[in-house]
Amino acid sequence: MLLGILIWAVAAITAAxxxxxxxxxxxxxxxxxxFDSQFHLTLAMTGAMFLLAQLLxxxxxxxxxxxxxxxxxxxxxxxxIAWTLATAAxxxGAMAWSTPLFTAVHLGGPRPxxxxxxxxxxQFSWNFRYPGPDGRFARLDLKQINDxxxxxxxxxxxDTASKDDxxxxxxxxxxxxxxxxxxxxxxxxxxxxxxxxxxxxDVVPGMLxxxxxxxxxxxxxxxxxxxxxxxxxxxxxxxxxxxxxxxFAAWEREALAQLRQE
Amino acid sequence: MLGRxxxxxxxxxxxxxxFLGLASVxxxxxxxxxxRLHLIYPDRKVxxxxxxxxxxxxxxxxxxxxxxxxxxxxxxxxVFFVLTTVPQGGFGNYFLPIQIGASDMAFPRLxxxxxxxxxxxxxxxLGAFFVPGGAPLGGWTAYPPLxxxxxxxxxxxxxxxxxxxxxxxxxxxxxxxxxxxxIATVIELRAPGMTLERMxxxxxxxxxxxxxxxxxxxxxxxxxxxxxxxxxxxxxFFLPSGLVVSDRLLNHSGGSPLxxxxxxxxxxxxxxxxxxxxxxxxxxxxxxxxxxxxxxGYKAMVGAMLTIAFLGFVVWGHHMFISGMSPYSAIAFSxxxxxxxxxxxxxxxxxxxxxxxxxxxxNVAMLFALGFVSVFVAGGxxxxxxxxxxxxxxLHDTYFVVGHFHLIMGVAAVFAMFAGTYYxxxxxxxxxxxxxxxxxxxxxxxxxxxxIFVPMHxxxxxxxxxxxxxxxxxxxxxxxxxxxxxxxHTSFTVAAVQLLFLFNLFWSLWRGARAxxxxxxxxxxxxxxxxxxxxxxxxxxxxxxxRGAYEFSVPGRESDFAMQAGETPQ
Numbered sequence: 001m002l003l004g005i006l007i008w009a010v011a012a013i014t015a016a017x018x019x020x021x022x023x024x025x026x027x028x029x030x031x032x033x034x035f036d037s038q039f040h041l042t043l044a045m046t047g048a049m050f051l052l053a054q055l056l057x058x059x060x061x062x063x064x065x066x067x068x069x070x071x072x073x074x075x076x077x078x079x080x081i082a083w084t085l086a087t088a089a090x091x092x093g094a095m096a097w098s099t100p101l102f103t104a105v106h107l108g109g110p111r112p113x114x115x116x117x118x119x120x121x122x123q124f125s126w127n128f129r130y131p132g133p134d135g136r137f138a139r140l141d142l143k144q145i146n147d148x149x150x151x152x153x154x155x156x157x158x159d160t161a162s163k164d165d166x167x168x169x170x171x172x173x174x175x176x177x178x179x180x181x182x183x184x185x186x187x188x189x190x191x192x193x194x195x196x197x198x199x200x201x202d203v204v205p206g207m208l209x210x211x212x213x214x215x216x217x218x219x220x221x222x223x224x225x226x227x228x229x230x231x232x233x234x235x236x237x238x239x240x241x242x243x244x245x246x247x248f249a250a251w252e253r254e255a256l257a258q259l260r261q262e
Numbered sequence: 263m264l265g266r267x268x269x270x271x272x273x274x275x276x277x278x279x280x281f282l283g284l285a286s287v288x289x290x291x292x293x294x295x296x297x298r299l300h301l302i303y304p305d306r307k308v309x310x311x312x313x314x315x316x317x318x319x320x321x322x323x324x325x326x327x328x329x330x331x332x333x334x335x336x337x338x339x340x341v342f343f344v345l346t347t348v349p350q351g352g353f354g355n356y357f358l359p360i361q362i363g364a365s366d367m368a369f370p371r372l373x374x375x376x377x378x379x380x381x382x383x384x385x386x387x388l389g390a391f392f393v394p395g396g397a398p399l400g401g402w403t404a405y406p407p408l409x410x411x412x413x414x415x416x417x418x419x420x421x422x423x424x425x426x427x428x429x430x431x432x433x434x435x436x437x438x439x440x441x442x443x444x445i446a447t448v449i450e451l452r453a454p455g456m457t458l459e460r461m462x463x464x465x466x467x468x469x470x471x472x473x474x475x476x477x478x479x480x481x482x483x484x485x486x487x488x489x490x491x492x493x494x495x496x497x498x499f500f501l502p503s504g505l506v507v508s509d510r511l512l513n514h515s516g517g518s519p520l521x522x523x524x525x526x527x528x529x530x531x532x533x534x535x536x537x538x539x540x541x542x543x544x545x546x547x548x549x550x551x552x553x554x555x556x557x558x559g560y561k562a563m564v565g566a567m568l569t570i571a572f573l574g575f576v577v578w579g580h581h582m583f584i585s586g587m588s589p590y591s592a593i594a595f596s597x598x599x600x601x602x603x604x605x606x607x608x609x610x611x612x613x614x615x616x617x618x619x620x621x622x623x624x625n626v627a628m629l630f631a632l633g634f635v636s637v638f639v640a641g642g643x644x645x646x647x648x649x650x651x652x653x654x655x656x657l658h659d660t661y662f663v664v665g666h667f668h669l670i671m672g673v674a675a676v677f678a679m680f681a682g683t684y685y686x687x688x689x690x691x692x693x694x695x696x697x698x699x700x701x702x703x704x705x706x707x708x709x710x711x712x713x714i715f716v717p718m719h720x721x722x723x724x725x726x727x728x729x730x731x732x733x734x735x736x737x738x739x740x741x742x743x744x745x746x747x748x749x750x751h752t753s754f755t756v757a758a759v760q761l762l763f764l765f766n767l768f769w770s771l772w773r774g775a776r777a778x779x780x781x782x783x784x785x786x787x788x789x790x791x792x793x794x795x796x797x798x799x800x801x802x803x804x805x806x807x808x809r810g811a812y813e814f815s816v817p818g819r820e821s822d823f824a825m826q827a828g829e830t831p832q
Binding site: 001010013014017020023042049056057061068074075080083094095098101102105107143188193202207222224225226229 | 325326327330399400401405406407408411415416417502503504505506507508509511517518519520553554555556557558559560561562583584585586589590592593596597600601603604607608610611612614615617618619620621622624629632633635636639640643644646647649650651652653654655656658659660705708709712716717719720723724725727729730731732733735736737738814815816817822
């Protein structure tokens, strides 16, 4: 009997904890806001199923001794067909409803005018490079990789396009502009995760994986590696800095000026 | 003495598997306590850590690599040596032959061999703690390149990783032999009258699980050998060109890290069902016996199990939604994943249907069975969120996932094992477990697992990544410290209460009240033979099965249950 009450109590506390506060950080892109509404829709549906099941289980336990003799029944085909179809419709419906969110991120194709940036993940840090005014990423030569000397990508010095490739430790992007981020790894698998963008993508050595987003709220957002990469996994932090467009342009000018001096 | 240790009697082997699982679960539990302790007090000196790991915890402070190796070992021990071993190797070995009216498994010596190989696998795995560099730190999923390039990727990725692969390979071989044995036994050795429609759902579950094991472990074994070849044979199955690890350019080319993930999860997802199907069968039985009602929708239950087994093989890609795999396959895997949720939901409805209108006997086995249904729903329902690729864009590899799989795969399966222990202990050892201690054990554990794993979900919603040895580097993680403090303290309580279970188990082995032949008034064949059963189960008598497994409260009958066995075989 006690168990019936306890089941109701833990179910109620579970629901209360989920609703206690907005657990997600503020969303900073169209995609992130769409993600939140899809998530909350599914959560409402699954939450209702969860509470209903626990409610029924609790009732069954509280009525444990109501009968002097159990009712004989071996099943009820009509009910079984009904709840099978209902669950299938709900589960697959939720999935179909959310698919456009996923395809928009991964199947949209590059958008014209997008800012192209390349990310490099390695044990245990991040680097980003911008193609510069020539719009061309320099060729890479693995033998020229020099982490201490500021060339983690291995930009090929013999390629003229390398002269204006900006390499930075944080990802700066202008607010309101499409970003085409290409993820590159060179040792083990890492993961690029920005909570506020509701985006997460593995970085796999041997693959170039595109990730598209457009942030619209300036601010600094932490990037946490989310695929176990070794003993420094938990230290692999960088930030995405979403800047007002004018501020971003100023930063880019300054970075290029510095490159020319070197 | 030697004859008893190296016995080919399925009952002895079943008990051996059970105690091997018990030892493993204790080690795995202690390791999880160490992790929870380190997570909330990362800078506190713990003398015990230093005694156990003079290098990894020099000065009593656990290094990140030690934390990760403990985490890897926790996962590997629990998944293989507990969740795979106890429900199938332990209870399955002991009760499958009796429940179908056979005197032993089809291949008794093969059965013994499987056990000894499993024990060797366990010793090799634990040995990884003692080799230079320690145990591997790449998690139980062992993703390459981290797992394939050796010590340069981190301590533990050298000798420790080789030990891990060897252990998993040995375990796979044992699992393959066991599954062949189970399949042959069910097909060949059923007593007269034990038609498929009369088989207890436990037998259906062990049979289905054996088929899954046969297909899944074969692939894991192959994947493990390929990984060894990449490490030692100069091949590049999982390694692409251009790898620069620890400033060294590696001489590999042409492989794909994603290939490992496909092979691993082709095993890894069915593994979830290997862990939970036997539990589902047992819970169906315990709910039926203690509600004094037939299993609601027996045929649907069998159908759901077979559907789960089939669909379980085509959903592995849902572990890889954000892996870089084609987005088109992600969508296909998502459809299949949400489809496999349907038979699981059917089972839940049918469990509720079994209880509804019953007269419930709330013994400890029944309490754990009811607890199972509760946590199965709690852990399973979030699968509807995680099964959507769009949701994985945020939730993948957060504590939301950790909470989800611990509830559905860990806690649900462990509740089934506890239910099985309280239910079958009288038959296995001829004595009853103490019900009062059992109830205390149940209630604290039940509340505790919710207290541990539900908060993990909300930490995950806040974006907390898993597999972090501490949360100091990130601002957003320090805001979540209070959740981890709560989880850790709850987990210490739950771990402590398991001592009560251990005490009950060992005390009852010698001091428990004598068990009758059929203390639960259940119907399946094991309850027609003495507790414990004689060497060949039925004392040489031939047993005939005359009815289905769940004839309870049939109108017009005097007794509210009817045994499957035609006549008392002694």
